Amino acid sequence: xLMSLIDRFQLTVPLxxxxxxxxxxxxLAAAVCEAGGLGSIAVGATDAAGARTMIxxxxxxxxxxxxxxxFVHNSPTADPERERAWLEWLxxxxxxxxxxxxxxxxxIYRSFADDPEVLATLLEMAPPSVSFHFGLPSSEVLRALRxxxxxxxxxxxxxxxxxxxxAAGIDAIVARGIEAGGHRGMFDPAAPDDALGTxxxxxxxxxxxxxxxxxxxxxxxxxxxxxxxxLGAVAAQLDTAFVACxxxxxxDAYRAALNxxxxxxxxxxxxxxxxxxxxxxxxxxxxxxxLLRPVPPHYPIAYDAGKALHTAAKLRGVHGFRAExxxxxxxxxxxxxxxxxxxxxxxxxxxxxx
Numbered sequence: 001x002l003m004s005l006i007d008r009f010q011l012t013v014p015l016x017x018x019x020x021x022x023x024x025x026x027x028l029a030a031a032v033c034e035a036g037g038l039g040s041i042a043v044g045a046t047d048a049a050g051a052r053t054m055i056x057x058x059x060x061x062x063x064x065x066x067x068x069x070x071f072v073h074n075s076p077t078a079d080p081e082r083e084r085a086w087l088e089w090l091x092x093x094x095x096x097x098x099x100x101x102x103x104x105x106x107x108i109y110r111s112f113a114d115d116p117e118v119l120a121t122l123l124e125m126a127p128p129s130v131s132f133h134f135g136l137p138s139s140e141v142l143r144a145l146r147x148x149x150x151x152x153x154x155x156x157x158x159x160x161x162x163x164x165x166x167a168a169g170i171d172a173i174v175a176r177g178i179e180a181g182g183h184r185g186m187f188d189p190a191a192p193d194d195a196l197g198t199x200x201x202x203x204x205x206x207x208x209x210x211x212x213x214x215x216x217x218x219x220x221x222x223x224x225x226x227x228x229x230x231l232g233a234v235a236a237q238l239d240t241a242f243v244a245c246x247x248x249x250x251x252d253a254y255r256a257a258l259n260x261x262x263x264x265x266x267x268x269x270x271x272x273x274x275x276x277x278x279x280x281x282x283x284x285x286x287x288x289x290x291l292l293r294p295v296p297p298h299y300p301i302a303y304d305a306g307k308a309l310h311t312a313a314k315l316r317g318v319h320g321f322r323a324e325x326x327x328x329x330x331x332x333x334x335x336x337x338x339x340x341x342x343x344x345x346x347x348x349x350x351x352x353x354x
Contacts (some may be wrong), residue, residue, distance in 0.1 A: 004212070004234060005171075005172060005212055005234050006234065006235065008065075009065040009129070009151075010064070011036055011037060011038060011235070012346065013035075013037055013342060013345060013349060014225060014229060014234065014235035014236060015032075015038065015235060015238065015342065015345060016037065016038045016040060016067065016174075016235055016236070016238070017029060017038065017040050017237075017239075017242050018182075018216065018237050018239030019040040019044075019067070019068075019069030019131065019133075020040075020042060020182065020242070021042035021043075021071075021182075022045060023242075023243055023248050023249050023250055023325070024041055024042055024242070025041070025247060025248060026041055026057040026058035026061060027057075027247045028245060028247035028248050029041050029066055029067075030058055030062040030066075031337070031338035031339050031342075032242070032342055033062040033064040033065065033066050034061075034062050034064065034339065035338065035343060036346065037342050037345075038066065038129070039066050040066065040067040040068070040131070041054050041055070041067075041068055041069070042068075042069040042070075043055075043068055043069065043070060043118065044069060044070050044109060044133065045071075045108075045109050047115075047117065047118070048115070048117035048118045048120070051068070051118055051121050051122070052125065055068060055125050055127055056125075065128035065129065066128060066129065067127070067130070067131055067153070068122070068127045069130075069131045069132075070132055070133070070137075071109060072111055072113050072133065072134050072135040072136055072137055073113075073134040073135060073299060073300075074111070074113075074135070074188075075114055076107050076297075076299060076300065076301050077298055078107075078301065079297060079298070082294070082295065083104070083297045083301065085294040086295075086296055086297055086305060087101040087102065087305060088101075089293055089294050093287070093321070094308075094312055097312040097313050097316045098312075098316070101305065101308065102304065102305065105297060105301045105304045105305055106301070106304050107304075108300050108303055108304050108307070109300040109303070111134075112132070112137055113135070113138070113141075122145065122150070123144055123145070123148055126148040126149065126150060128150070129153065130150050130151070130153070131152070131154060132152075132153070132155065133154075133155050133183070134155075134183070134186070136164065136165065136168050136170070136187075139168065139169075142168055142169060142170070146169070151171050151172075152169075152171045152172075153170065153172045153173070153214070154170045154173060155176045155185030156174065156175060156176065156185065156205065156209075157176055157186050157196065158186075158201075159204055159208055161185075161186070161187050162175075162205050162208070163209070165211070166209055166211050170211070171211070172211055172214060172234070173205055173212070173213050173214065174216050174237055175205045175213050175214065175215055175233070176198075176201075176217055176237075177199070177202070177216065177218060178196060178198075178217065178268075178278075179197060179198055179278075179327050179328040179329065180198070180218065180239065180278060180327045181239050181278045181279075181326040181327035181328075181330070182326075182327075183275050183276070184268070184275065184277065184278075186276070189299070197217070197218075198215055198216065198217035198219070198228075199227075199231065201217075202215040202228060202231045206232030206233065213232065213234065214233060214234060214235045214236065214237050215228035215236050216236070218328050219236045219237075219238050220240065220329035220332035220333065221241075221348050222344070222347065223348060223349075223352050224236065225238075225345060225352075226348075238345075239327060240325075240326045240327040240330050240333060241329070241332075241334070242341065243258060243326065243333065245335070245336065245341060246335075246337055253319035254319075254322065254324055255335070257280050257319070258324075258326060258330060260280075262282055262324070263326065263330035263331045263333070264330075265280075265281040266278050266279060266280055266281065266326055266327065266328050267285050269284070269288055271284060271285065271288055271296060271302075272303065273306055273323065274296045274298055274300060274301060274302030274303060275299035275300075277323070278325065278327055278328070279326065280324040280326045280330065282320040282324055283320030284306070284309070284320065284321045284322070306323065307323075309321050310322045310323070
């Protein structure tokens with residue numbers, strides 16, 4: 001009989017802290033691990049040296065198991081005309097802050113599928129768990145990771161993606177509902193999206209996928225974790241619940257926005273990065289109300305423009321153009337240290353089990 005995820009990682013609560021690139025930190029992940037959950041870091045927005053530094057720091061803070069997340073998006077296709085039109089459309093926003101758009105846009109994040117240096121780092125350091133977002137690496141890469149004894153997880157937003165994940169020999173599936181904050185884990189962002197919620201997606205994959213399922217999206221408390229397990233999931237993955245923890249990398253403006261009216265009106269937008277992602281409602285997402293707008297460049301090329309606009313606005317004291325990723329459960333956020341939050345989640349979960 002296969003060892004369960006809970007037993008393998010000796011978790012005292014069926015909880016995974018979501019990776020959250022740009023927000024999760026080794027300090028946050030370590031606190032979650034020490035409290036009995038599975039802490040995660042995201043290295044999709046850094047290089048091999050950055051990944052090594054983050055893993056080393058996390059290992060220096062905890063001896064418990066942890067997860068390392070990677071972006072496996074398709075290599076973006078540069079389209080100078082499309083990028084020029086995008087920058088022209090954003091130019092009035094830059095002008096408001098006395099700035100000009102970048103002359104050209106860059107591919108700021110390298111896909112794990114195109115990054116042998118990060119692969120070599122992972123094979124050398126062999127973190128206990130590795131998870132994939134946006135797709136799957138090659139069978140050769142998966143085999144190499146598996147031979148190092150690494151537990152593998154991948155995000156699915158549909159049954160079709162779950163079938164592909166199982167066929168690839170992945171150990172567990174993160175069922176990421178439409179409620180979840182941050183980027184949709186869709187393999188192909190141009191494909192139709194059934195926008196399944198966490199409840200039906202989790203139940204569907206529990207019944208059909210034949211792998212352990214981790215429910216993700218809109219879960220903010222112990223009652224939500226208990227509900228996920230009642231659907232047949234082996235654990236729940238929480239992201240927005242940890243943004244307000246002091247150990248996260250969220251700055252003061254992001255934390256303030258999480259407590260503001262935008263938390264009650266999260267929205268999916270492709271404007272910030274070029275891929276659908278759920279954000280707090282802010283000035284950037286409001287640009288989506290404009291009827292006449294060009295198609296954003298491919299992810300992550302569009303993100304280069306989004307980050308430049310945020311920087312220009314921030315220099316003038318305006319914080320409404322950042323990537324304020326958050327799920328639909330954002331109004332349920334609680335600002336407390338990660339250790340205390342995990343203890344609270346465990347207590348709430350246990351009460352629901354009585």
